[in-house]
């Protein structure tokens with residue numbers, strides 16, 4: 615298995631060749647779960663989460679010691695169409711805020727004991743406006759995928775990818791519409807808070823983008839035409855985590871759209887990922903349903919940055935702590951049912 619890809623074709627091959635979870639660890643975790651001092655199934659979904667995590671980590675008694683949060687930032691040519699409530703300069707300003715420790719994701723990463731890394735992708739050169747041309751050319755797209763791929767720490771035992779990019783809900787909506795069909799209206803939401811006229815304008819932009827690029831090819835081709843560099847980098851990081859068998863918690867609408875492009879290109883590409891939350895952004899719930907992923911949380915969050923997924927780290931930790939720390943009936947001398 616190649617550890618670093620240089621062409622898009624090699625990326626596709628590495629993803630297709632990625633191993634699944636360890637069947638012995640999964641079976642061992644299932645067996646252990648049956649012996650723990652609780653009625654069968656009493657920890658509900660936490661039990662499934664712990665077994666899923668154990669399988670991917672290759673041990674029936676895992677722990678979460680080294681979570682990594684990676685935030686990717688990109689700028690979007692489509693902001694020229696007036697699709698965001700905020701100006702494009704906010705992207706670079708927020709990168710400075712991440713670096714200074716002042717954003718929501720900084721607090722949540724620290725609280726979860728996660729290392730946080732920030733990557734700004736050519737912010738001075740926004741992608742092309744996708745209503746006029748493909749957002750990226752193939753070389754630029756492969757560079758962004760590779761930035762994400764290389765950003766994953768092979769020593770991490772949990773990965774979260776987040777983003778910052780004014781205009782990127784428009785990009786994510788266009789990608790979701792191209793991947794899953796329906797009408798543009800089904801996939802467009804208010805993002806940072808556009809008004810009704812702004813929503814109608816965004817819908818037009820998404821419709822035009824999909825009319826131009828909707829037949830571009832598979833999920834990765836659509837990501838190249840409609841995505842941004844930070845979406846491509848998120849997809850690259852999720853793919854690398856899949857290859858390294860590191861579980862991923864997906865964040866909101868933008869992260870999920872980038873992830874969906876991978877799954878469309880390669881069935882099973884997201885088997886190592888759970889949905890951390892359902893965001894308030896219109897379209898996220900439908901997108902998760904299309905991915906067959908039930909969100910862990912529904913808190914009305916609509917921030918991105920990896921924030922919803924970072925909150926969900928605590929839930930996954932709760933699941934793994936019970937699974938790996940509890941005594942069995944035999945160890946505790948508790949009578950079975």
Ligand SMILES: Cc1cc2ncn([C@H]3O[C@H](COP(=O)(O)O)[C@@H](O)[C@H]3O)c2cc1C
Pocket residue numbers: 697698699700704708777778779780781782783784804805806807917918919
């Ligand atoms: C201060 C600020 C911090 C943010 N952190 C994440 N986003 C979120 O909002 C942006 C997407 O919304 P739209 O498509 O409407 O531009 C992304 O940068 C996303 O990460 C932010 C937005 C702002 C304004």
Ligand SMILES: O=C(O)c1cccnc1
Pocket residue numbers: 783805806865866867868869893894895898915916917918919
């Ligand atoms: O769900 C998200 O990821 C989201 C929603 C609105 C704005 N930024 C991000």
